[in-house]
Amino acid sequence: MQLKKRTTVHELKLIANDLRKKVVTMIYEAKSGHPGGSLSAADYIAAVYFREIRVDPQNPKWEDRDRFVLSKGHVCPVLYAALAKRGFFDEELIHTLRQEGSFLQGHPSMVCPGIDIPTGSLGQGLACAVGMAIAGKRDGKNYRVFAVLGDGECQEGEIWEAAQTANKYELDNLVVFVDNNNLQIDGTTDEVMPTLDLGDKFKAFGFEVYKIDGHNMDQIVRTLDTVRLRRKSHRPKCIVGQTIKGRGVEFMENIGGWHGIAPKQDEFEEAIQELDSIDEILALEADEQ
Ligand SMILES: Cc1ncc(C[n+]2csc(CCOP(=O)(O)OP(=O)(O)O)c2C)c(N)n1
Numbered sequence: 001m002q003l004k005k006r007t008t009v010h011e012l013k014l015i016a017n018d019l020r021k022k023v024v025t026m027i028y029e030a031k032s033g034h035p036g037g038s039l040s041a042a043d044y045i046a047a048v049y050f051r052e053i054r055v056d057p058q059n060p061k062w063e064d065r066d067r068f069v070l071s072k073g074h075v076c077p078v079l080y081a082a083l084a085k086r087g088f089f090d091e092e093l094i095h096t097l098r099q100e101g102s103f104l105q106g107h108p109s110m111v112c113p114g115i116d117i118p119t120g121s122l123g124q125g126l127a128c129a130v131g132m133a134i135a136g137k138r139d140g141k142n143y144r145v146f147a148v149l150g151d152g153e154c155q156e157g158e159i160w161e162a163a164q165t166a167n168k169y170e171l172d173n174l175v176v177f178v179d180n181n182n183l184q185i186d187g188t189t190d191e192v193m194p195t196l197d198l199g200d201k202f203k204a205f206g207f208e209v210y211k212i213d214g215h216n217m218d219q220i221v222r223t224l225d226t227v228r229l230r231r232k233s234h235r236p237k238c239i240v241g242q243t244i245k246g247r248g249v250e251f252m253e254n255i256g257g258w259h260g261i262a263p264k265q266d267e268f269e270e271a272i273q274e275l276d277s278i279d280e281i282l283a284l285e286a287d288e289q
Contacts, residue, residue: 007050009217010289013282015085016046016217020248021275022081022094028268030098033106036258038078040181040214040243041148047220048146048177049082052228057087060113066143067116067132071125072150072179073107074260080104080112088114123156125149126176130162133174133236144173144231152184155193160205166236167206174236175227176207179214181245183256202238214241249274 007015019042027033048068056062070079077097084091089103089112096102103112107120117128129147136143153159166174178198182188189195203209208230212219220241227237245259246252249271263271 009221010282010286012043012046012050012217012221014279015050016043017248017275017278017282018085019046019078019081021272022084023077024249024263024268024271024275026077026081026094026097026104027262028265029095031262032098032260033077033262034074034260035077035249035252035263036183036245036255036260037072037150037179037181038075039247039249039252040245041072041075041177041179042078042247043215043217043243044148044177044179044220044239044241045078045082047217047224049086051221052224053146054143055086055114057083057114060088064141064143067129067136067145068114069117069125069129069132069145069147070108070119071129071147072122072153073119073125075148075150076104076106076108079108079115083112083114086114088112122150122153123158126159126162127165129174129176130165130169130171133166133171134169136173137169137171144175145171147174147176149176149178150184151178151180151182151189151195151198152192154178154195154198154201155189160201163202163205163207163236170234171236172231172233176202176236176238177214178202178238178240179243180240181243183245183254183259185256185259187256199238199240202240207236207238208233210237210239212239212241214243215247248278 023038108115133145199209199211252258
């Protein structure tokens with residue numbers, strides 16, 4: 001089910017900041033995890049989970065729900081934070097990230113309520129999303145499938161086989177987001193294996209492409225609105241969001257080293273302080289409106 005009232009852009013900005021705080025907290029407490037790519041995807045994931053996706057947290061396996069595939073599964077802390085905030089499970093459980101016995105493991109698993117497919121082996125998620133979208137059409141279902149890919153991940157050949165298939169089956173129920181933060185584990189995507197312009201590539205594979213600033217909530221919301229209106233266009237959709245790895249925590253921003261390490265206590269405190277100050281700025285913004 002969609003939320004009763006459409007969440008406003010301002011509310012989504014606050015939610016995204018809250019997700020960022022939770023990401024930093026979870027990874028600090030677990031002493032491991034992937035902050036950089038979680039923080040870069042936070043704005044889009046906030047918009048999808050709090051404005052767009054039709055899910056029922058009380059009935060996570062609802063047959064007609066929209067599906068969500070976090071193809072770059074290592075950034076699951078941001079997805080867990082969103083699922084907890086939407087009520088799929090007790091928010092307190094976010095403090096169990098990566099603990100033995102917790103369903104919040106280092107990569108998503110289907111024992112966690114709200115996870116539609118296990119991911120982590122990069123390159124495979126889009127093919128799963130395509131399969132779900134084909135099944136939806138075959139079964140006459142109205143659901144959509146949202147997938148989130150990393151730009152480094154797009155170096156994998158399987159992504160392009162899946163994209164080809166999405167075009168062949170006219171999967172207008174598929175919405176792909178590429179988190180184009182230009183970094184991966186070992187450096188920039190250009191240094192490791194240039195992906196070239198991912199928007200142009202998806203376009204060449206038959207997708208409708210929207211190139212946006214992946215941190216501009218106005219643009220994200222407008223693009224999701226457009227994509228929803230074009231639901232029956234017979235073409236899959238791809239939103240390429242230009243993003244910043246580590247977004248929101250200045251000392252992590254654009255630093256490859258923050259791909260997969262946890263902040264130490266002083267770093268954690270500094271990060272939370274900075275994110276708290278973003279809340280203060282957002283409160284001022286609201287007062288001025
Ligand atoms: C098939 C596969 N190869 C390697 C890895 C190890 N790995 C984990 S994250 C990552 C980098 C991913 O970069 P990107 O897709 O750009 O994600 P982001 O920078 O947004 O975190 C790699 C190589 C993996 N998970 N799966």
